[in-house]
Amino acid sequence: MICPELRFFIWVFHKKVHITQGDLEGKALIVSWVTQKARGSNLVLYWKEHSNKMLKAHGKSKKYNFYNYTSGHIHHCTIRNLEVHHHHYHNLFYHSVSDFVVLFLQYDTKYYYMVGVGQTERTFWFLTPPKPGPDVPYTVGLIGELGQSFDSNITLTHYENNPLKGQTILFVGDFSYADTYPNHDNNRWDIWGRFVERSTAYQPWIWTVGNHELDFAPQTGETKPFQPFKHRYRTPHRSSGSTEPFWYSIKRGLAYIIVLASYSAYGKYTPQYMWLEQEFPKVNKTETPWLIVLMHSMWYNSYDYHYMEGETMRAMYELWFIKNKVDVIFAGYVHGERSECISNIAYNLVNGICSPVKDLSAPVYITIGDGGNLEGLSTIMTEPQPKYSAFRDASFGHAISSIKNRTHTYYGWHRNQDGCAVDGDTMWFFNRFWHPIDDSPDDDS
Numbered sequence: 086m087i088c089p090e091l092r093f094f095i096w097v098f099h100k101k102v103h104i105t106q107g108d109l110e111g112k113a114l115i116v117s118w119v120t121q122k123a124r125g126s127n128l129v130l131y132w133k134e135h136s137n138k139m140l141k142a143h144g145k146s147k148k149y150n151f152y153n154y155t156s157g158h159i160h161h162c163t164i165r166n167l168e169v170h171h172h173h174y175h176n177l178f179y180h181s182v183s184d185f186v187v188l189f190l191q192y193d194t195k196y197y198y199m200v201g202v203g204q205t206e207r208t209f210w211f212l213t214p215p216k217p218g219p220d221v222p223y224t225v226g227l228i229g230e231l232g233q234s235f236d237s238n239i240t241l242t243h244y245e246n247n248p249l250k251g252q253t254i255l256f257v258g259d260f261s262y263a264d265t266y267p268n269h270d271n272n273r274w275d276i277w278g279r280f281v282e283r284s285t286a287y288q289p290w291i292w293t294v295g296n297h298e299l300d301f302a303p304q305t306g307e308t309k310p311f312q313p314f315k316h317r318y319r320t321p322h323r324s325s326g327s328t329e330p331f332w333y334s335i336k337r338g339l340a341y342i343i344v345l346a347s348y349s350a351y352g353k354y355t356p357q358y359m360w361l362e363q364e365f366p367k368v369n370k371t372e373t374p375w376l377i378v379l380m381h382s383m384w385y386n387s388y389d390y391h392y393m394e395g396e397t398m399r400a401m402y403e404l405w406f407i408k409n410k411v412d413v414i415f416a417g418y419v420h421g422e423r424s425e426c427i428s429n430i431a432y433n434l435v436n437g438i439c440s441p442v443k444d445l446s447a448p449v450y451i452t453i454g455d456g457g458n459l460e461g462l463s464t465i466m467t468e469p470q471p472k473y474s475a476f477r478d479a480s481f482g483h484a485i486s487s488i489k490n491r492t493h494t495y496y497g498w499h500r501n502q503d504g505c506a507v508d509g510d511t512m513w514f515f516n517r518f519w520h521p522i523d524d525s526p527d528d529d530s
């Protein structure tokens with residue numbers, strides 16, 4: 086596998102490998118990695134399991150500076166089905182992001198891929214999702230505020246060992262917590278990339294930005310937010326017509342997943358608002374029965390910490406969520422909480438009707454911001470527990486959502502202090518379109 090012309094770079098290590106979905110439908114994949122001292126190879130070789138036909142894709146790399154830190158070469162490479170998206174490839178998608186090359190990613194297939202070709206070769210593998218459709222089961226993992234503490238490691242290990250086997254991670258924000266170190270020490274982004282590689286190299290993590298990705302530090306001259314995130318992580322935002330990587334949609338199996346940005350403007354006429362308005366009509370619940378929204382700052386949170394921080398976005402978008410039959414919202418920020426099926430859309434400023442009420446057409450809100458952060462557990466809650474809150478528990482952990490079919494999803498929250506297979510909180514979700522019955526029990530049993 087060693088090409089003679091590349092021998093010069095033989096000791097360039099290709100590290101911090103991570104993958105994410107690369108298009109709307111799930112037939113493309115973005116592979117990213119970092120080389121530290123020299124640029125190294127930008128080549129990704131990949132091949133289907135049981136096939137000896139090697140395919141190639143070339144990425145592009147870039148470095149960035151943050152205050153007194155200079156990053157390594159950060160590579161991004163998109164593996165995609167050029168046949169389907171040929172037109173877009175040249176005109177629209179990714180043009181400024183990466184070079185890449187033809188290949189035919191098929192649904193529901195295992196692929197191997199290699200980075201560091203001819204240098205320090207490393208091989209990983211991934212599974213492509215099933216074709217978007219209503220009846221193929223799919224299992225997603227949920228992690229938020231992961232950070233890089235001992236708890237973070239336990240959370241990731243529990244997720245990896247969970248017998249329910251999540252096939253992709255919906256990550257609800259707060260990656261490395263580099264911003265909590267002096268001058269936002271960006272080495273922490275590198276360390277985090279190495280820490281999570283054991284999972285992110287093998288299954289796509291779907292990225293949502295959290296408050297710890299803002300990296301807004303005017304005191305050090307860093308006046309443009311999100312720079313480390315933007316350089317290190319890619320999202321397939323253009324394929325859903327988004328103009329920024331912070332909000333976008335993907336289909337994955339029987340789910341349509343909308344990722345929203347709590348820290349980008351979302352008021353009326355803003356780019357995110359205009360995009361979301363166009364986005365909801367595209368959701369076809371016959372093709373993708375489950376409409377999932379990811380965001381960082383939860384609308385219904387009864388912890389003391391970050392209480393009501395999501396309220397302004399709720400005021401903007403909640404009615405849309407109900408009309409368009411969003412099934413569930415996953416967010417981060419604080420630790421475990423699950424809401425009843427509730428809405429607070431009657432309020433019109435003068436009528437005084439401003440409490441959440443039970444609403445069968447409303448989604449369930451699940452807060453899963455309990456990966457392991459650095460701030461420790463925030464345990465102070467609003468007392469008494471508001472009626473809209475069905476379950477809450479300040480522990481570290483992860484969750485798994487097993488989407489069984491068009492009507493049923495089994496949700497389980499797994500606390501780090503329990504065994505990997507133990508559920509700390511569970512619930513059967515019924516689809517808001519296909520099976521809109523009450524899935525919001527008043528007790529926690």
Ligand SMILES: [Fe+2]
Pocket residue numbers: 230258259295296297381417418
């Ligand atoms: Fe956060």
